[in-house]
Amino acid sequence: xSNNQEHKGAHPPEWFQHHFTDAEQQQESAKLGMWxxxxxxxxxxxxxxxxxxxxxxxxxxxxxxxxxxLDWRMGGLNTIVLIVSSITMAMSIRSFQLNQQKxxxxxxxxxxxxxxxxxxxxxxxxxxxxxxxxxxxxxxxxTGIEGTNPHIFFSIYFLMTxxxxxxxxxxxxxxxxxxxxxxxxxFGPAYYTPVEVTGLYWHLVDMVWxxxxxxxxxxx
Amino acid sequence: MSQLTDKYSHHAHILPxxxxxxxxxxxxxxxxxxxxxxxxxxxxxxxxxALAIAVFKAILVGLFFMxxxxxNKLFAVIFVSSxxxxxxxxxxxxxxTLRRGDIYQEVGMPIKANSNMYDSLRVAPxxxxxxxxxATDKATESVTSGDDSSGAKATGHEGTGNDSGGAKDTxxxxxxxxxxxxxx
Amino acid sequence: MSYSxxxxxxxxxxxxxxxSEKGLWSxxxxxxxxxxxxxxxxxxxxxxxxGGVFALLLRLELFFPGQQLVGPDTYNKLFTLHxxxxxxxxxxxxxxxxxxxxxLPLQLGAKDVAFPRLNLASWYIYVAGSLFALYALxxxxxxxxxxxYTPYSTSSNTAVISITTGAFxxxxxxxxxxxxxxxxxxxxxxxxxxxxxxxxxxWALYGTALIQVLATPVLAITLALLIMERTxxxxxxxxxxxxxxxxxxxxxxxxSHPAVYIMILPGMGIISELIAAFSKRxxxxxxxxxxxxxxxxxxxxxxxxxxxxxxxxxxxxSAIFSFLTFFVAIPSAIKxxxxxxxxxxxxxxxxxxxxxxLGFLFLFAIGGLTGLFLGTLSxxxxxxxxxxxxxxxxxxxxxxxxIALIGGIHYWWPKMFGRMYSQFxxxxxxxxxxxxxxxxxxxxxxxxxxxxxxxxxxxxxxFQRIHGISTVGAMILGTGLFIIAIYLIASLRRGTIVGPNxxxxxxxxxxxxxxxxxxxxENQPVVTGGPYDFNKPxx
Numbered sequence: 001x002s003n004n005q006e007h008k009g010a011h012p013p014e015w016f017q018h019h020f021t022d023a024e025q026q027q028e029s030a031k032l033g034m035w036x037x038x039x040x041x042x043x044x045x046x047x048x049x050x051x052x053x054x055x056x057x058x059x060x061x062x063x064x065x066x067x068x069x070l071d072w073r074m075g076g077l078n079t080i081v082l083i084v085s086s087i088t089m090a091m092s093i094r095s096f097q098l099n100q101q102k103x104x105x106x107x108x109x110x111x112x113x114x115x116x117x118x119x120x121x122x123x124x125x126x127x128x129x130x131x132x133x134x135x136x137x138x139x140x141x142x143t144g145i146e147g148t149n150p151h152i153f154f155s156i157y158f159l160m161t162x163x164x165x166x167x168x169x170x171x172x173x174x175x176x177x178x179x180x181x182x183x184x185x186x187f188g189p190a191y192y193t194p195v196e197v198t199g200l201y202w203h204l205v206d207m208v209w210x211x212x213x214x215x216x217x218x219x220x
Numbered sequence: 221m222s223q224l225t226d227k228y229s230h231h232a233h234i235l236p237x238x239x240x241x242x243x244x245x246x247x248x249x250x251x252x253x254x255x256x257x258x259x260x261x262x263x264x265x266x267x268x269x270a271l272a273i274a275v276f277k278a279i280l281v282g283l284f285f286m287x288x289x290x291x292n293k294l295f296a297v298i299f300v301s302s303x304x305x306x307x308x309x310x311x312x313x314x315x316x317t318l319r320r321g322d323i324y325q326e327v328g329m330p331i332k333a334n335s336n337m338y339d340s341l342r343v344a345p346x347x348x349x350x351x352x353x354x355a356t357d358k359a360t361e362s363v364t365s366g367d368d369s370s371g372a373k374a375t376g377h378e379g380t381g382n383d384s385g386g387a388k389d390t391x392x393x394x395x396x397x398x399x400x401x402x403x404x
Numbered sequence: 405m406s407y408s409x410x411x412x413x414x415x416x417x418x419x420x421x422x423x424s425e426k427g428l429w430s431x432x433x434x435x436x437x438x439x440x441x442x443x444x445x446x447x448x449x450x451x452x453x454x455g456g457v458f459a460l461l462l463r464l465e466l467f468f469p470g471q472q473l474v475g476p477d478t479y480n481k482l483f484t485l486h487x488x489x490x491x492x493x494x495x496x497x498x499x500x501x502x503x504x505x506x507x508l509p510l511q512l513g514a515k516d517v518a519f520p521r522l523n524l525a526s527w528y529i530y531v532a533g534s535l536f537a538l539y540a541l542x543x544x545x546x547x548x549x550x551x552x553y554t555p556y557s558t559s560s561n562t563a564v565i566s567i568t569t570g571a572f573x574x575x576x577x578x579x580x581x582x583x584x585x586x587x588x589x590x591x592x593x594x595x596x597x598x599x600x601x602x603x604x605x606x607w608a609l610y611g612t613a614l615i616q617v618l619a620t621p622v623l624a625i626t627l628a629l630l631i632m633e634r635t636x637x638x639x640x641x642x643x644x645x646x647x648x649x650x651x652x653x654x655x656x657x658x659x660s661h662p663a664v665y666i667m668i669l670p671g672m673g674i675i676s677e678l679i680a681a682f683s684k685r686x687x688x689x690x691x692x693x694x695x696x697x698x699x700x701x702x703x704x705x706x707x708x709x710x711x712x713x714x715x716x717x718x719x720x721x722s723a724i725f726s727f728l729t730f731f732v733a734i735p736s737a738i739k740x741x742x743x744x745x746x747x748x749x750x751x752x753x754x755x756x757x758x759x760x761x762l763g764f765l766f767l768f769a770i771g772g773l774t775g776l777f778l779g780t781l782s783x784x785x786x787x788x789x790x791x792x793x794x795x796x797x798x799x800x801x802x803x804x805x806x807i808a809l810i811g812g813i814h815y816w817w818p819k820m821f822g823r824m825y826s827q828f829x830x831x832x833x834x835x836x837x838x839x840x841x842x843x844x845x846x847x848x849x850x851x852x853x854x855x856x857x858x859x860x861x862x863x864x865x866x867f868q869r870i871h872g873i874s875t876v877g878a879m880i881l882g883t884g885l886f887i888i889a890i891y892l893i894a895s896l897r898r899g900t901i902v903g904p905n906x907x908x909x910x911x912x913x914x915x916x917x918x919x920x921x922x923x924x925x926e927n928q929p930v931v932t933g934g935p936y937d938f939n940k941p942x943x
Contacts, residue, residue, distance in 0.1 A: 012227075016228060017520075019515035019516040021227075022227045022228070025591055028591060029519075029587050029590075029592070031291070031292075032294065032295070032298075032590055032591060033518060033522075033583055033587045035294075036583045037583060038299070038302070039618070040618075041621070042303065042306060043306060043619075043621040043622055046310070046622065046625075047655060048625060049306070050309055050655075051629070053314055054313065054314060054317050054648075055640075057317070057318060058317065072255060076255050079251045080251055083247045084244070084248075086244070086247075087244035087285075091237065094237065097234045136636050137632075137633075137637035137645060138645065139636065148646070149639060149646035151645070151646075152639045155639055155640065159638065199285075199286075203281050203282075203285045203286045206281060206285075207281050207282070210274050210281070211271075211274050211278070213274075214258070214271065214273070218254065218258035218266070218270050219258060219267050219270050294590070302618070305618050305705060308705055308706065309658050309705075312706075313658075315718070315724075316650075316709065316717045316718045316721040317648065317718075318718075319718040320717065321718075322718060322719065322720055323719040
């Protein structure tokens with residue numbers, strides 16, 4: 001808790017980095033940095049969205065046939081799970097802003113649980129597809145889908161959801177780190193920047209899924 | 221920010237809880253709506269409706285969860301410009317992939333098998349064109365620029381990697397893409 | 405003036421960032437942007453040496469027709485590694501990460517970049533990526549060309565995966581540098597350093613950083629997809645799996661065309677600084693030169709298809725790309741005209757850095773104008789894949805970026821190390837580099853227009869004389885670069901000690917000691933005037 005006291009003396013708090021002139025500048029810099037990072041993330045995913053658009057435009061019937069292999073109930077459930085995790089993430093930041101550390105930690109834990117739930121559901125989806133041979137590229141052995149090159153649909157599906165899943169896992173790692181720091185009382189109204197920028201990242205991961213869900217599960 | 225007491229503190233914009241819960245509820249509701257609409261067969265409009273709902277949800281997440289509505293407008297500029305550049309990337313690439321062969325159909329042909337380009341090569345030219353520069357390059361070159369480079373001893377990929385390259389190019393034409401996009 | 409009479413063991417002003425901490429570990433764990441800049445400088449110098457050795461081997465092989473040193477397969481690997489090392493390990497990090505890291509916070513009047521730890525991490529990522537590339541080198545090399553075009557790169561049995569993994573990792577280093585610079589420029593400017601008082605180097609680095617963060621992620625996903633294509637056969641790029649190899653070129657050039665501006669823009673920033681400092685005159689049309697940096701950065705994203713005119717892409721797309729390509733000439737020409745106008749009636753002093761600036765104007769004009777030939781659809785059909793292309797991009801990348809880099813190193817060298825190099829050898833080095841460069845590459849324009857194809861190990865006897873001239877030029881160029889390296893390193897010990905501002909330049913980095921204080925400025929500078937105001941004191 002020592003970091004969240006009033007700082008009237010000459011000694012800056014531990015979290016303050018000397019090359020900034022004040023806390024406002026430090027926080028705004030961190031947020032700007034995270035937004036620039038999110039921009040790179042959007043273009044990173046963007047390459048795969050581009051591949052999706054091109055192959056969907058080339059083989060629309062195959063995409064519609066192949067998407068029936070995905071279970072929209074699982075995808076829809078995962079969408080709701082991620083949205084809930086986004087709500088709790090946003091509320092957690094609010095708790096630290098209001099100096100309610102315990103509540104903030106609890107909301108982070110709920111966010112983490114949601115992320116884990118998402119990955120468990122994903123695991124069941126993946127293992128089913130592995131089982132029936134709906135695998136990417138040259139490992140594709142399933143025979144029940146009409147159309148040109150259905151393995152490309154599963155390549156793009158696994159690449160996009162896989163990359164998204166990696167982002168969820170990274171996010172979970174960062175949230176665990178936040179929980180450990182928050183328990184030590186590192187965050188409060190004066191300093192909650194790590195939680196805030198992680199929140200930005202987490203919402204972007206949610207946003208990507210908001211697009212992946214209809215593109216794969218609903219309209220192929 | 222000139223006073224020392226202000227130096228290590230700042231004034232955050234704290235939203236009331238009901239905003240987060242309300243936005244979250246709307247997002248979940250819209251998820252249910254998009255699932256419901258997808259069960260109705262609307263033809264191409266399914267795509268439009270689903271994307272419109274997804275965009276609406278993304279805007280809500282951006283404006284409220286990511287505080288774009290309240291924060292420095294620069295962040296919104298960054299976010300929108302990333303989408304703009306992504307739009308440029310996808311739309312121009314699609315412009316190519318959907319319009320190949322629009323203006324004229326290229327009739328490709330293999331580089332002449334008896335070209336003196338191959339005189340000094342022990343390896344016979346199995347498939348004319350080769351891998352890494354894209355087979356069309358070579359075919360076009362031989363057709364349009366009158367073999368002015370054909371005297372040189374071909375090296376490298378021409379000599380070493382062409383079996384697989386040529387075979388793959390043949391496979392390419394049979395991919396079901398409507399317009400023939402390369403000169404084979 | 406913060407010039408302090410205290411000196412360290414070497415007779416340099418104390419405290420300074422070089423001697424404030426000692427030992428190898430203090431360098432490897434440093435968070436100081438100046439030291440990280442020096443670390444990058446060492447890294448890119450090693451990469452440049454390596455790429456240069458490959459280049460000399462290529463030129464020696466081409467001295468005469470027939471086999472001289474290496475066979476065709478080795479030749480393919482050599483030109484691939486020359487390209488990959490020079491592009492990914494040397495030229496992309498060169499000016500931004502080495503010189504930019506050093507001067508950006510100094511020019512802004514900041515204590516450091518916004519994220520010092522990320523800055524150090526980006527250097528380690530650079531080293532890790534370079535090691536992957538090196539690993540590809542020792543495990544048999546790569547023979548796809550630095551562009552890794554599919555379908556050959558999906559089937560080549562060389563070390564494609566390790567070198568693309570290396571380039572993928574290097575991309576993150578570039579992204580982190582770009583992020584750091586954008587945030588630093590937005591948030592860490594000294595009091596009074598408004599946007600219209602930023603030195604033009606900063607504007608150029610800002611444009612560069614925008615490209616780095618916007619384009620590099622697409623390269624990352626492209627290379628990841630290529631690796632997936634090789635391991636899983638995902639069928640995006642590989643025609644045997646139903647993919648489209650031309651799509652790879654779209655993905656690749658969406659990054660790599662803007663990447664050309666990652667290379668040249670910071671070079672243009674250096675030239676702006678040099679022209680102002682050695683003409684003792686405010687840059688003519690400051691706002692236009694600054695704005696043209698951003699215009700180049702943004703236009704660079706609309707023209708990538710001009711690398712694909714003969715790839716089989718849509719003819720309509722080719723025509724549009726060709727049309728858009730000409731627009732890039734506008735901001736580039738704005739810069740060149742404004743620099744030339746600045747020289748007019750300036751008090752020009754022909755110091756060594758200024759020689760490089762003038763050399764840049766000459767070489768960049770040739771490199772830029774031949775780019776217009778190649779952007780013209782019908783001309784490109786004839787010239788593509790010939791030495792004309794090779795000459796064009798070497799005039800831009802080497803004649804532009806590398807000349808600017810060497811000029812920048814000569815300009816900021818006394819700031820970095822507090823000592824001056826030999827002026828005599830500086831002039832000798834410049835003359836050798838300038839002459840050697842033109843002999844090497846102008847001859848390649850000629851042989852290219854006569855139909856000599858690029859990337860060939862051998863050629864017809866009719867090209868022997870011109871290939872011979874080109875190889876002799878490369879040897880002169882190599883000698884010049886070697887001499888530069890020798891006298892610069894020698895100056896570290898023997899060079900005369902200089903004051904804070906040996907050139908009489910006007911930007912903020914010259915207000916602090918040489919070498920600078922560990923925190924850049926003893927007192928927070930306050931800016932009261934424009935960057936190139938040579939008449940009144942500004943701090």
